[in-house]
Amino acid sequence: xxxxxxxxTIVKLNEMGAKKILLQLPDGLKPHVFDYFNKxxxxxxxxxxxxxxxxxxxxGSRDVYSHVDAIVQLGHSEIPNIKYPxxxxxxxxxxxxxxxFPEDIxxxxxxGGYRKIGLLCSVQYIDHMKEVDSILKKMGFSxxxxxxxxxxxxxxxxxxxxxxxxHAIQNSVDCLLIVTTGKFHGIGVQLSTSTDVFILDxxxxxxxxxxxxxxxxxxxxxxxxxxALDAEKFCVVVDTKVGQYREKVAExxxxxxxxxxxxxxILKANEANxxxxxxxRCDAVxxxxxxxxxxxxxxxxxxxxxxxxxxxxxxxxxxxKRYVMDExxxxxxxxx
Ligand code: SF4
Numbered sequence: 043x044x045x046x047x048x049x050x051t052i053v054k055l056n057e058m059g060a061k062k063i064l065l066q067l068p069d070g071l072k073p074h075v076f077d078y079f080n081k082x083x084x085x086x087x088x089x090x091x092x093x094x095x096x097x098x099x100x101x102g103s104r105d106v107y108s109h110v111d112a113i114v115q116l117g118h119s120e121i122p123n124i125k126y127p128x129x130x131x132x133x134x135x136x137x138x139x140x141x142x143f144p145e146d147i148x149x150x151x152x153x154g155g156y157r158k159i160g161l162l163c164s165v166q167y168i169d170h171m172k173e174v175d176s177i178l179k180k181m182g183f184s185x186x187x188x189x190x191x192x193x194x195x196x197x198x199x200x201x202x203x204x205x206x207x208x209h210a211i212q213n214s215v216d217c218l219l220i221v222t223t224g225k226f227h228g229i230g231v232q233l234s235t236s237t238d239v240f241i242l243d244x245x246x247x248x249x250x251x252x253x254x255x256x257x258x259x260x261x262x263x264x265x266x267x268x269x270a271l272d273a274e275k276f277c278v279v280v281d282t283k284v285g286q287y288r289e290k291v292a293e294x295x296x297x298x299x300x301x302x303x304x305x306x307x308i309l310k311a312n313e314a315n316x317x318x319x320x321x322x323r324c325d326a327v328x329x330x331x332x333x334x335x336x337x338x339x340x341x342x343x344x345x346x347x348x349x350x351x352x353x354x355x356x357x358x359x360x361x362x363k364r365y366v367m368d369e370x371x372x373x374x375x376x377x378x
Contacts, residue, residue, distance in 0.1 A: 063112055122195055123191075158186065163198050163220060219239075222244070231252075232253065264365070275326075276324060281330065284373070
């Protein structure tokens, strides 16, 4: 992986008069920690966070960030609608591998009668999405890139917690095509829209319709979450990360649980630790932080763990009529 250029970051840190800096690196960039540390520590007092972090929603623990002047986060793009309690400089990572797209890779779109294609991507592949855009146009397709809500920085960008770029264009295109790796974002787009969704998977350069995978996902989730229907004791968790902090949402859920004559405690945590909830002898967990946690980590929990929308599907007075992916539109502000 190419080293990210820190020169502009150093200029910005000097302009803001920062002396003590917290440096956050995602796991993929940690092998270069000495390079980044040496370059920055020539001018600043650098603290490196060894905690895992998952995105721009997470600037680490308050105990650490409250003692620095600024944070440098490598790899992710800013989430514009978060009021970060400290100045944060985001140095984004973009996948710069040269990709030669097979000539016939988009033929199935033509054969399927799709003419107007909505384009989406995970942010590190935004340059590849632009390449795909020009290939499709040369092939005679028309394309649209969705303008997302204020949680996203770039047109077309999706996160595991926000598919607003897809909502914006789903009714004006024949299908959506997401440039990504893996399946999660594609499944999320499919669940949050009613149009056909294709993944252009850069791992194996394949173009796949995600519908069957999405149906399998829904079946698996229903089996898991339906175990919560008879739960009497709920832990409702507020994640304390700045970009996942939804205390007001948790309070609404707690009110509903009590209204049903069941018991709920509200918990704050920086990590969803399965042992904690087992020790508390709760029957189900509702997790209001990153929507990926209940989905990706469900097998680690002894009891069902629900996203906010899954709770609504099971217990709301007006439940949605189909499976809905939880999305974070806004979060409660955390003061420094
Ligand atoms: S809440 Fe989850 S999906 Fe959203 S940015 Fe944070 S880690 Fe990523």
